[in-house]
Amino acid sequence: MKRLLLILIVIFFGCNNSSKTEIKKKEVIKKELKPFYISDKIDHYYLDISDFSVYDIIRKDTIVKDQKLSNLLSGNYPKTIAEPNFESDLLKFHFVKTELTKEKKKEVENIFTQNDSLPSDVASCIPKYRDIFIFKRNNSIIGIAKICNGCGESQFLGTKVDTYTFGLPSELEKLYKIIR
Numbered sequence: 001m002k003r004l005l006l007i008l009i010v011i012f013f014g015c016n017n018s019s020k021t022e023i024k025k026k027e028v029i030k031k032e033l034k035p036f037y038i039s040d041k042i043d044h045y046y047l048d049i050s051d052f053s054v055y056d057i058i059r060k061d062t063i064v065k066d067q068k069l070s071n072l073l074s075g076n077y078p079k080t081i082a083e084p085n086f087e088s089d090l091l092k093f094h095f096v097k098t099e100l101t102k103e104k105k106k107e108v109e110n111i112f113t114q115n116d117s118l119p120s121d122v123a124s125c126i127p128k129y130r131d132i133f134i135f136k137r138n139n140s141i142i143g144i145a146k147i148c149n150g151c152g153e154s155q156f157l158g159t160k161v162d163t164y165t166f167g168l169p170s171e172l173e174k175l176y177k178i179i180r
Contacts, residue, residue: 033113033114033115034114034161035109035112035113035114036112036113036114036135036143036145036159036161036163036166037109037112037135037159038137038142039105039109039135039136039137039142040136040138041099041105042100042105042108042133042134043100044098044100044108044133044179045090045095045097045098045131045132045133046095046096046098046132047073047093047094047130048096048130051128051150054073054074054128057073058073058074058126068089069093072089072090073128073129073130074126074127074128074129076155078144078157079157081141081143081157086134086144090132095132098179100179104179107178108133108175108178108179111174111178112133112145114161114162114163114165115166125150125153127148127151127153128148128150129148129153129155130149131146131147131148131179132145133147135158142158143156144156144157144158145157147172149172149176152168153167154167
């Protein structure tokens with residue numbers, strides 16, 4: 001009992017005699033939010049394929065053609081924006097190409113912009129990159145964005161901007177309202 005009383009006295013006097021520090025209001029520094037890409041054209045490629053079919057392709061990627069498609073849908077293909085025949089490969093794998101109008105291009109660019117949000121901690125699925133955006137300037141590919149609508153997982157090639165925080169549900173919802 002004496003110990004408890006002694007502890008309470010120490011805590012009480014320790015807290016009352018401590019020098020109070022003044023908490024300064026933190027100045028919110030708004031950093032300039034940079035676009036991932038500065039392009040004059042965006043092509044959107046979409047593959048209308050079920051989750052089951054994607055998993056089937058991933059399991060059967062022993063054939064060279066299937067390996068490339070498997071890596072495209074859930075892996076790291078392409079590795080660079082200079083990948084030869086990348087656009088023709090997308091068409092060969094039955095992706096449907098749509099060139100975004102100026103209005104949709106502007107809306108998509110606003111979504112593909114650095115933000116101050118906290119990223120999701122974990123992806124909730126094996127990514128299925130069925131939406132691929134190719135950013136072009138003067139008809140040359142300057143960037144590629146692969147997006148999984150299921151878990152928000154994404155891959156960006158050709159940008160130096162931090163894309164780590166991309167993939168918030170609100171961003172993906174806006175994106176899919178624009179392209180669908």
